[in-house]
Amino acid sequence: MQLAIRRFWSTSCFHLLKRSNIFIFVFFFLLFFFFFFSISNKPLRFNGLSFLVFSLTAQPQQQTSQIQKQVKMQVGHFPSMQVIARVIVDLFYIQNKLTLCLFLVGPKVVYVPPPPPEEESSIFSHYASGINFDKYDDILVDVSGSNPPKAIMTFDEAGLCESLRKNVTKSGYVKPTPVQKHGIPIISAGRDLMACAQTGSGKTAAFLLPILQRLMADGVAASKFSEVQEPEAIIVAPTRELINQIYLEARKFAYGTCVRPVVVYGGINTGYTIREVLKGCNVLCGTPGRLLDIIGRGKVGLSKLRYLVLDEADRMLDMGFEPDMRKLVGSPGMPSKEDRQTLMFSATYPEDIQRMAADFLKVDYIFLAVGVVGGACSDVEQTIIQVDQYSKRDQxxxxxxxxxxxxxxxxxxxxxxADFIATFLCQEKMSTTSIHGDREQREREKALSDFRTGQCPVLVATSVAARGLDIEQVQHVVNFDLPSSIDEYVHRIGRTGRCGNIGRAVSFFNPESDTPLARSLVKVLSGAQQEVPKWLEEIAFSAHGTTGFNPRGKVFASTDTRKGGSFKTDEPPQASAPSPAAAADDEEWE
Structure with a gap:
């Protein structure tokens, strides 16, 4: 860096002064000054190692000399132009070094989230179930595995302690949903579980209630400050927003008990996260990256771990997340799958993901399928509109x-x-906000808060908001861009029509880019008793998709793969892959 600065003053400035062109000199001096001023506003973590790496990675002087020679050939014999060109080259040289240094040291994350609400009314706030809630009783349920426990019909049959029963009542729960009726007794019996149920069907409570009940029944010690915390349960989810939502649910059900849930995720100050964990932790909720980080720092021990929960398990085990999950279960002190209880929940389970998930589960795990596996909720009115790319905004x-x-x-x-569409809608006088992986955590939380409160009734989002988020009174979902995966489509439209409420989903279908999804869309629509446009059936019939065409058949349904599966097709099975947006976002990492 010092060498680059010396070169600037010894060459560019010398030539400028020699030619007495004071105006050009002042111009580039100010340019140089404001360049450094703009960089200095960014909080940095400089240390000796950073400057050492910075020095070792400096480009050879010959490279800059070659650039200067090329510039000289272009400007010819105009001395003033040569001076200007050389100064510009020097500035770019310095900028390149500083950019590299900024990349190495990175900005310091200082954001600390606001504390969660302490008022009982805020903790137990909920929205009422919809007019179709009783239709859950008519949903078919398939339970696979040896000697599955008998389902419960009411929460009284769940054997919950007094504190949990009160918290369930305060939460507005009247009767269990199908996934809760079967999932609670399975988990209470100590069995590993792979559960697949429609979005908005109560999967979070299905695993939280039996875990909390077992911890309290076994007399778990009240958490207290310690330099190394040893939680009894770890819950993993793919996005920050979803894991924070699970944490708030755990905090709600554990209200008034000795069990202390804690949440860890990226985008917030690490010191703050560690301090919160060290205060005491029975149930640790987190995204994979931050969990691995805090375990690697030695702040969390795994010797007492009894429960490992993977929410949105299909995403957790796809090609983008599987290595981190295997690293997590292979962490020092992690009990083997025979010595812990592993639970997996999702709304979609491709067969290859099921086979992969078996590596994390005991051999006698139970497979629970509620409704059509991978199907969309029938409470969502789905509409597909054919539109070209350039007409989407007006539509x-x-x-x-x-x-x-x-x-x-x-x-x-x-x-x-996401930002482009949000800006466009704001220009059209529509209160809009956006959320995606490049936004700061503070901005992401503010966007969700504005959307929840109705301050911004329109939220433009990437896949970060497609999974698991339970936001009250979302009446409409619009797929401006259809995803490349039908599973992602099911998760997206599942943001509406939750808990028996009616919702509407509108999708823009561009034949130039969305044709490979046509067959699967027809199957989803048919399985949810929705009207299938004639033009979509024609496209699906001639399209090369990933599933066989049978518009009146089941929705790419698969059952327990140990039974051979029910999905039949003439095409070979294809590996599940994250959608391009999901793979590109990496929205849970720092």
Missing amino acids: LLELLRSTGNERTMVFVETKRS
């Missing part, structure tokens, strides 16, 4: 104007599109 604007101030989530495939 979206017309659609949103017809819905008024009803809460609407608009899904796009890329982060750039």
Whole structure:
């Protein structure tokens, strides 16, 4: 860095002064000054190692000399132009070094989230079940595995302690949903579980209630400050927003008990996270990256771990997340799968993911399928509109104007599109916010808060908000860009029509890019008793998709793979892969 600065003053400045061109000199001096001033506003963590790496990675002087020679050939024999060009080359040289240094040391994360609410009314806030809640009783349930426990019909049969029963009542739970009726007794019996149920069907309570009940029944010690915490349960989810939501649910059910849940995820100050964990931790909720980090720092021990829960397990085990999950279960002190209870929940389970998940489960695990596996909720009215790429914005604007101030989530495939569409809608006088992986954690939480409260009734999002988020009164979902995966489509439209409430999902179908999804869309629509457009059936019939075409058949349904599965097709099975947006976002990492 010092060498680069000396070169600047000894060459560029010398030539400028020699030619007495004071105006050019002042111009580039100010340019140089403001360049450093703009960089100095960024909080840095400089240390000796950073400067050592910075020095060792400096480019050879010959490279800059070659650039200068090329510039000289272009500007010819105009001395003033040569001076200007050489100064510009020097500035780019210094900028390159400083950019590398900024990349190595990185900005310091200083954000500390606001404390969660302490008032009982806020902790137990909930929204009422919809008019179709009783239809859950008619959903078919398939339980596979040896000697599965008998299902419960009421929460009284769950054997919950007095504190948990009170908290369930305060939460507004009247009767268990199908996944809770079967999941609670299975977990209470100590069996490993792979559960697949429709979005918004109560999967979180299905694993939290029996875990908390068992911990309290076994007399778990009240958590207290310690330099190394040893939680009894770890819950993993793929996104920060989802894991924070699970934490708030755990905090709600554990209210008034000795069990202390803690949440860890990226984007917030590490010191703050560690301090919260060291205060005491019975149930640790986290994203994979931050869990591995805090375990690697020696702040969390795993010797007492009894429960490992993977929410949105299909995403946790796909090609982008599997290595980290295997690293987590292989961490020092982690009990083997025979010595812990492993639970997996999701709304979709491709067969290859099922086979992969078996590596984490005991041999006699139970497979629970509620409704059509991988199917969409029938409470969501699905509409597919054929539109070309350049007409999507006008179509979206017309659609949103017809819905008024009803809460609407608009899904796009890329982060750039999220900000672009949000800006476009704001220019059209529509209160809109956006959320994606490149936004700071503070901004992501503010966007969700504005959407929840109705301050911004339109939320433009990438896949970060597609999974698990339970937001009250989301009436509409718009797929501005259809995802490449039908599983992702099911998760997206599942943000509405939750707990028996009615919702609406509108998807823009661009034949130039969305044709490979046509067959699966027809199957999803048919399985949810939705109208299938004639033009979509024609495209699906001629398309090369990933599933066989049978518009009146089941929705790419698979059952327990140990039974051979029920999915039959003439095409070879293909590995599940994350959608491009999901793979690109990496939204849970720091």
